Amino acid sequence: MELGIALGAVIVIGAVGGLAWHRRLQGRLAALEAELAVQTGEVAELNQRIRRGLEGMGAALWEWRLTDDTIHLSDLFLQITGYGREEFGTSARQFFACFHPDERDEVRGELDDYMARRTVHCSAEVRFRRKDGHYVWMHLRAVGSWDAEGRPLSLVGSFTDITAKMEAEEERDRLFNLSTDMLAVGGFDEYLQQINPAWVRVLGWSRDELMGSPLVEFIHEDDREGLEEAWTVLRQGTPVEGLENRFRCRDGSFRWLSWGSFPYPDRQLVFSVVRDITLQKQSEHQLLEYQDRLRSLTSQLSRVEDRQRRELASAIHDGLAQQLFGIRAQMVLLKYPDKVPNLRDIVIQIIDILDDTMAEARSLSFELFPPVLYEAGLEAALVWLCHNFGERTGIVCACAREGEGPELPEDMRAMAYQCVRELMNNVNKHARAGRIDVTLNYVDRFLTILVEDDGAGFDPNRQERPQEAERSTSGFGLFSIRERLRSVSGRMLVDSKPGQGARIFLSFPQPGEGMSDEPVAAEHFNPRPHFGDG
Structure with missing residues (x-):
């Protein structure tokens, strides 16, 4: 009996204790629920602050719930793309249809690889179609969640508008490529x-x-x-x-x-x-070469002037001076008439010597600057030059004219005469020619003079080199002639090969005209196919 009472008491005490423990447990559970509610609110508030911060930085948030294949988009995303929430809905199919066709499969492949955990990160630069039909460039980022068995549940990510950046890069690339x-x-x-x-x-x-x-x-x-x-x-x-x-x-x-x-x-x-800078380097090289040639030309011209002085002095000494000496000797005899049996013969001899002296002086003057050049024109002067040159050298020399045209100004006429004379002298010295032909041709606005010989010929390209020209009087003759022609907008073309003679064209613009880019006048002489600038 007592044992029964004791057991009953224990049961009662246990029940009372259990009730107290249960009350304490319920209180503790309520406290935990209250704490969880607070923390849940804080997390929600934190999530909201994070969302606002991300969107403040231009990141438009989105979520793809794979369990029901729906898309949830932030207000900023809709604002960027121009859609209303009711227009876009939650269809994932419609969402992916807005990607540019060139990148649509790439985006799906990137997302599929990430959800299958074949890649660690999910990021891509894509174009998304706005409501107005235009595309904006977006930088897509996403992070996923999976269940305990590894099945993907959702993707949460952001879109950042990078249109300005991509356009700047395209402009940079355009400038880079162009x-x-x-x-x-x-x-x-x-x-x-x-x-x-x-x-x-x-x-x-x-x-x-x-x-x-x-x-x-x-x-x-x-x-x-x-x-x-x-x-x-x-x-x-x-x-x-x-x-x-x-x-x-x-x-x-x-x-x-x-x-x-x-x-x-x-x-x-x-x-x-x-x-x-290849052309610049070539120009610098040509300039240095040109300066070398000019220095050599200056030296050559000095030697030419000395030679001309010697030739003139020799002509005066051997010709005019000797004849004047003969006249003086005859005149001395006239001082002694009683010793001269026939004064008339002496006077006749003096007159003959004077005639020869005058003729030689006239010839020397003509050789330098013939009056006929200014009185009768260039053609007449060249005819006289060819005749005189042939008699002096034994080389057959002829002058002809093709076409009609106005006379050159006096200064250019003198230049043309001097150039032809120098070319003929070069032929006499170097070409071993038997014939020279000089032809004047008036075509359009140009006077072209062709000087052609049947001599040894030469390589025009070698004559272009200063070191070659310095050893060759003919080379510097050509260089000097070309530079003189350039000073009046003229041109010289050289057609020559070793053993095949030479054809040299001198082109002069008519009064009031300048040279064109093409040597049109030279073409009327039927030149050989290859020309070298002389």
């Missing part, structure tokens, strides 16, 4: 990493060929040391301006390039602006 300068990005490993089309256009190599070998392999051996020194400076972070070297083209030739390079050591890159 630039006439050669633009390049290279690495500190001395390989080109990016080049614009100007490289291919100027040098002939393909992009892969240019970027597949170290830069130094394209540089002329004599310029490689300078390139290596430039790389050393660039790796130290110092720009290099005005580096010039010869770059090998695909056809084996070399072109001169000028480099302006700016290093970015943090990225191990060098940005370069490269210009083709």
Whole structure:
């Protein structure tokens, strides 16, 4: 009986204790629920702040719930694309249909790979069609969630409008590709990493060929040391301006390039602006060559003047002076009439010597500047020159005219006469010719004179070189003639080969006219196919 009472008491006490424990547990659970509600509110508020922050930075949020294949878009996304929420709905099919056709499969593939966990990150730059039909560039990012068995549940991500950035890059690329300068990005490993089309256009190599070998392999051996020194400076972070070297083209030739390079050591890159200065270098070389020729010409002209003085002095001494001496000797005899049996014969001899002296003086004067040049014109003067030249040298020389035209001004007429005379003297000295033909031709606005001989001929290209011309009187004769013609907008063309004689064309513009770019007058003489500038 007592045992029963004791057990009952224990049961009662246990029940009372259980009720107290249950009340305490319920209180604790209520406190936890209240704390969870607070934390849930804080998380929701934090999520809202994060959403507002992301959208404040231009990130339009979206969620793709894979369980029901619906899309939920933020207000900012709808604002960027121009759609109303009721217009767009929640259809994932409609969402993906708005991607540009060229990138639609790429986006789905990127998302599928990420959801299958074949990739760690999900990011892409895509075009999305606005309501007005235009496309905007978006940077897509997404993070996913999976259930315990690894099945994807949802994707949450953002779209950032990068249209301005992409348009700026397109404009940059357009300028990069259309630039006439050669633009390049290279690495500190001395390989080109990016080049614009100007490289291919100027040098002939393909992009892969240019970027597949170290830069130094394209540089002329004599310029490689300078390139290596430039790389050393660039790796130290110092720009290099005005580096010039010869770059090998695909056809084996070399072109001169000028480099302006700016290093970015943090990225191990060098940005370069490269210009083709081959024509400038050729012009500089031609200018130096021209200056050499002018210096040599000055020396040659000085020697020519000395020779002409000697020839004139010799002509006076051997001709006029001797004749004057003969006249003086005869005149001395007249002082002694009683010793001269026949004064009349002496006077006749004196008159004959005077006639010869006058003729020789006239011939010498004509040889220098014939009065007929100014009195009767250029054709008459050249006819006289050919006649006199033939008698003096034994070379058959003829002058002819084709066409009619106005007379040249006196100064240009004198130049034409001197040029023809110099060419004929060169033939006499160097060509071993038997015949010279001088032909005047009036065509359109030009007077062209052809001087042609059947002599030994020469290589016009060799006569263009200063060192060759310095050893050749004929070479400097041609150079001098050409420069004189250029001073009056005239031109000289040379057609000659060793052993085949020479044909030299002198073109003079008529009064008030300038030379055209084409030697039209020379064509009427039926020149040989190949011409060399004399």
